[in-house]
Amino acid sequence: MDLLTIVGIVSLVYPGLYEAAGVLPDGPLDATVGGTVWFNTTLIERPTVYAFVMWKFSGETSGNAPEIISPTNTLPQFQGRITVSRASGSLQLRNLLLEDSGTYSVEILGRQGFSTGSTRLRVHELNPCPTGCIAAIIAVCSTVIIIAAALGGVHLCKRRQYAQERFETINRTGLEGEQISHYEEIQMALVTIIGLVSVAYSGFSEAAGVLPDSLNAAVGGTVMFNTTLPLTETPVNVVWGYRNKYFTSFNIIRSFPSYNSTIPEYEGRIMLFPSTGALELRDVVLTDTGFYSLAALMPSGYHVTGSTDLRVHVPITGAQLTPSSEDLLEFNSSVTFSCSVSSGSSLSFLWQNISSEISASDGVQITDGGAKLTVLNVTRYDQGPFRCTVFNPVSRVLTDPLTLSISYGPDNAHLQIIPHFGGVNIRLSCSSSSNPPARFQWFMNGTLLPNTGAELLVSSTQNGYYSCQAFNSKTSKHKASCAIAVAPLEITPRSAVIIAAIVALCSVVIIAAAVGGFYFSKRSSSALESSGSQTVLEVKDMPHYEDIQPQEEDYDQLTIYENAASLRST
Numbered sequence: 422m423d424l425l426t427i428v429g430i431v432s433l434v435y436p437g438l439y440e441a442a443g444v445l446p447d448g449p450l451d452a453t454v455g456g457t458v459w460f461n462t463t464l465i466e467r468p469t470v471y472a473f474v475m476w477k478f479s480g481e482t483s484g485n486a487p488e489i490i491s492p493t494n495t496l497p498q499f500q501g502r503i504t505v506s507r508a509s510g511s512l513q514l515r516n517l518l519l520e521d522s523g524t525y526s527v528e529i530l531g532r533q534g535f536s537t538g539s540t541r542l543r544v545h546e547l548n549p550c551p552t553g554c555i556a557a558i559i560a561v562c563s564t565v566i567i568i569a570a571a572l573g574g575v576h577l578c579k580r581r582q583y584a585q586e587r588f589e590t591i592n593r594t595g596l597e598g599e600q601i602s603h604y605e606e607i608q609m610a611l612v613t614i615i616g617l618v619s620v621a622y623s624g625f626s627e628a629a630g631v632l633p634d635s636l637n638a639a640v641g642g643t644v645m646f647n648t649t650l651p652l653t654e655t656p657v658n659v660v661w662g663y664r665n666k667y668f669t670s671f672n673i674i675r676s677f678p679s680y681n682s683t684i685p686e687y688e689g690r691i692m693l694f695p696s697t698g699a700l701e702l703r704d705v706v707l708t709d710t711g712f713y714s715l716a717a718l719m720p721s722g723y724h725v726t727g728s729t730d731l732r733v734h735v736p737i738t739g740a741q742l743t744p745s746s747e748d749l750l751e752f753n754s755s756v757t758f759s760c761s762v763s764s765g766s767s768l769s770f771l772w773q774n775i776s777s778e779i780s781a782s783d784g785v786q787i788t789d790g791g792a793k794l795t796v797l798n799v800t801r802y803d804q805g806p807f808r809c810t811v812f813n814p815v816s817r818v819l820t821d822p823l824t825l826s827i828s829y830g831p832d833n834a835h836l837q838i839i840p841h842f843g844g845v846n847i848r849l850s851c852s853s854s855s856n857p858p859a860r861f862q863w864f865m866n867g868t869l870l871p872n873t874g875a876e877l878l879v880s881s882t883q884n885g886y887y888s889c890q891a892f893n894s895k896t897s898k899h900k901a902s903c904a905i906a907v908a909p910l911e912i913t914p915r916s917a918v919i920i921a922a923i924v925a926l927c928s929v930v931i932i933a934a935a936v937g938g939f940y941f942s943k944r945s946s947s948a949l950e951s952s953g954s955q956t957v958l959e960v961k962d963m964p965h966y967e968d969i970q971p972q973e974e975d976y977d978q979l980t981i982y983e984n985a986a987s988l989r990s991t
Contacts, residue, residue, distance in 0.1 A: 444510075444527060444538030452517050453547045460512040460525055460540065473530035474510045476503075480523040487526060510536075517544050631727025632715060637814035638705045639736050646700040646713060650725060656717040659698045661691075665711040673713075674700070698725075707733050732767075732814070739763025740811045740818040744825065749799050750896060751829035758794040760809035760820065768792070771810040774803070801829045801856065828895035830855030836889050836902035839876070847907055849877040851889035853900060859891035884908045 444462050452458040460476075477487035478496070490499045498520065504513040510529040514521065526539035631648050638644035650656065658677050664670040675682045676693055683691065692701040698717045702709065714728040745757040760770055770791035772779040779794065781787045786795040796803050806822035831853035839848040852875065853859045863870040863877050866885045870877075879887065886906050892899040 444529065444536045445525075445540040448540035448542070450540060450542045452542065452544055454517055454519060454544060455547065456517050457513065457515045458517060458542060460514070460527070460542075462510045462527065462529070462538065464509055464529065464531070464536065473528070474505055474507060475528045476505065476512050477526045477528075478523055479526075480520065487524070514542075519544050519546070631725055632713075632729040635730040635732065638702075638709070638731060638733050639815035640705060640707060640733060641736075642705050642815070643701065643703045644705055644731065646702070646715070646729065648698045648715065648717075648727065650697050650717065650719075652697065654719050654721065655696050656698045656725075657720055658718040659693065659695070660716045661693070661700050662714040662716070663711055664714070665708075705733055707735070709733050734813050734815045735764055735766040736816040737762050737765035737768070737811050737813060737818045740809065740820045742807065742809045742820040742823050744807075744823060747826055749825060749827045751800055751827055752798055754799055754827075755795060755797045756799060756803075756825065758796075758807060758809070758823070760792050760794075760811060762811055762818070765811065765813060765816070765818075767813040769812050771812070773808045773810070774805055799825070799827055801827055803827060826856075828856055828893065830896065831859045831891035831893050831898060831900045834859075834861075834889055834891040834900045834902035836887070836905055838905070846881070847879045849879060849887055849889075849905065851875055851877075851891065851902060853891035855891060855893050857893065857895060859893050862890045862892070864888045864890070879907055 444464060445460060446463075450458060450460070476490050478490045478499070479487040488496055490496050490503065495503070498518075499514070502515045504515075505511070506513075510527060512525070512527070522542055522544045524539055524541050527537065529536045631650065632646060636644055636646070646661075658675075660675050661673045662670060663673050671684065672682075673684060673687050674691060674693055676695065681693075687702075690703050692703075694700070698715060700713075700715075710731060710733045712728055712730055715726060717725045719725060740760065740762050743759045743761065745759075746754070749756060758772075760772075762768065768790070770787075772787070772794050779785060779787075784797045786797070787793070788795070794807075794809075803825065804827050805824045807825075808822050809820045811818050811820075832855070834851055834853045836849060836851050839850050849863075851861045851863075853861075861873060861875055863872045865883070865887055877887070877889070884907055886904045888902050888904040890899055890901045
C-alpha cells in the first residue's frame with residue numbers, strides 16, 4: 422500500500438485532524454465568480470519541496486466524503502484551474518464558479534512531521550454595485566440635492582433683491598425688510614449644511630483642488646489656507662469647517678453679506694479674506710491639527726468645496742550630541758552617539774562624519790528611530806568631528822561638532838639623519854604614527870641610552886650603531902627602528918674638492934648667478950682645507966644590534982656609516 426493511500430485512509434477515518442492543526446486560516450474565505458483565490462498555508466516556505474502534499478474538496482450541497490483534487494486524480498471540475506506550491510503546500514484556484522464553494526483541506530508531510538488543516542470557501546455572484554458603491558452614490562446624491570437647494574435659495578434671494586430695486590418708493594414696509602432677512606437666513610442655513618457635508622465627506626472636496634492636499638504649521642506660528650478661487654469672482658457666502666481625528670466636526674466661521682459668525686475657540690485667531698475665501702489662522706496650537714473644509718457660493722450660482730489636512734508640529738530646540746565614551750582604542754572599542762532635543766515633534770535625523778553623510782552598514786548601526794548611531798570597532802578615521810541634524814517640517818537644528826579621542830599605534834619607527842653642515846655633531850631623528858604621541862628610547866650598540874625625545878645629538882667621538890624605539894602608553898605597543906652606524910671620516914684635499922664642486926653646483930642652481938656660485942664655492946674650499954677633518958657618514962654593510970627590550974618586528978633595513986679613508990688620494 423503506497424503513501425498516498427495510507428494518508429487518504431487516515432484522513433477519512435480521522436477527519437478532525439483538519440481542524441486542529443491550524444495550517445490554514447480559520448476562514449471562511451470570500452471570493453467572486455471568475456476570480457482567483459489562494460489557500461495559503463502557515464508553513465515556512467523551504468528551498469526543498471515537501472515530501473507529500475494532498476488537497477481535498479467537499480462541496481456544500483454534496484454531503485459526500487472529501488474528494489482528492491491534487492496531486493493525482495484531479496476532479497474534472499478542477500482540471501486546468503489549480504496550481505499547488507510544493508515549497509509551501511499552498512493551493513491556487515482560478516476561474517471560480519459558484520460550485521467551488523465548500524470545504525478545502527490539506528495534508529502535508531515534511532521533515533517536521535505530518536500537518537493538516539482545512540478552511541471554507543464562499544463564492545458569490547459579482548455584485549455590479551457593492552455596498553460601498555451604494556453608499557457613495559447616496560452621499561453624492563445627498564450632496565447634489567443640498568447644493569440644488571442652496572442654489573434655489575440664492576435664486577430666490579436674487580429675485581427678491583431685483584424686485585426691491587424695481588420698487589421705487591422710499592417708504593418700505595417692515596414686513597418687506599423682515600422677508601429679506603428671512604431669505605438671507607434660509608441661504609445661510611443652506612450653505613452651513615453644505616459646509617458640514619463637505620467636512621463629513623472631505624473625499625469629494627479634495628478632488629476639486631481648491632485647497633492644497635496638506636499643510637504644515639509650527640506651534641505658536643501662523644498658517645495661511647490659500648484657495649484657488651478665481652479672482653474675477655468674489656464669493657457671496659463662505660463657510661470654513663473643521664474635523665479632528667475623532668471625527669468631531671463643526672464650523673469655524675460663517676460669512677455672508679450681512680452676517681459673520683465665529684465660534685469662541687477661534688475668536689481673535691482667524692482672519693477671513695472675502696475676495697478669495699482664504700483663511701489665516703494665528704497662534705497655532707497642537708489641537709489645531711485636523712482637516713479644514715471650505716464651502717463657498719459664487720455669484721454665478723455654482724458651489725465650490727475643498728479640504729486640506731493641517732499638521733501642527735513643535736519646533737525643535739536644544740539639539741545635543743552625546744557619546745557613550747570619548748576615550749577609545751583602535752579596533753578594540755565601539756561607541757554609541759545619542760542625538761537628543763529639548764523640545765520638538767515628528768523628528769527625523771541625519772548623521773555626518775566631517776562633511777560626509779553616514780548611513781547604516783556592516784560597521785555602523787542606526788537605531789531608535791534614527792536618534793542613535795553606533796560605530797563598531799572604531800579606527801583612527803572615526804575621530805570625526807561628528808554632527809547630528811534634527812529636523813521636522815517646520816524646523817531644522819544642527820548639533821555642535823564632537824571629536825573622539827582614539828588611541829592607536831605606534832605603526833612604525835623611522836630613524837633618519839637631519840642634514841647638518843659644518844661642525845662635528847650629527848643629529849638623529851625618530852618618528853612614528855601614534856596617538857597619543859609616542860615616547861622614544863635610544864640605543865647605542867644595543868645599550869639603552871638615558872636620552873629621550875624624538876631627536877638625538879651624536880658627536881664625532883660617539884661612534885657606533887644607533888637605533889630608536891617608539892612606545893604608546895595607551896595601547897601598550899612599541900615599535901623599533903633600523904640601526905644606523907656612525908663613524909668619523911677624514912676629509913682629504915681630493916674629497917674636499919669634490920664636496921666643494923657639489924656645493925658650488927647646488928648654489929648655482931639655487932641662486933642662478935654664476936659669479937655668486939663661484940665665490941661661494943671658493944669660500945667653501947678654503948673653509949674645508951683649513952678645518953683638517955670633519956665627521957661625515959658612509960654606508961657599509963655591517964651587522965646590526967638588537968634592542969635590549971623584546972622586539973615585535975625585525976629591522977626592515979640597515980644603514981651604516983663608517984670611516985671612508987679609502988677616499989684619501991695616494
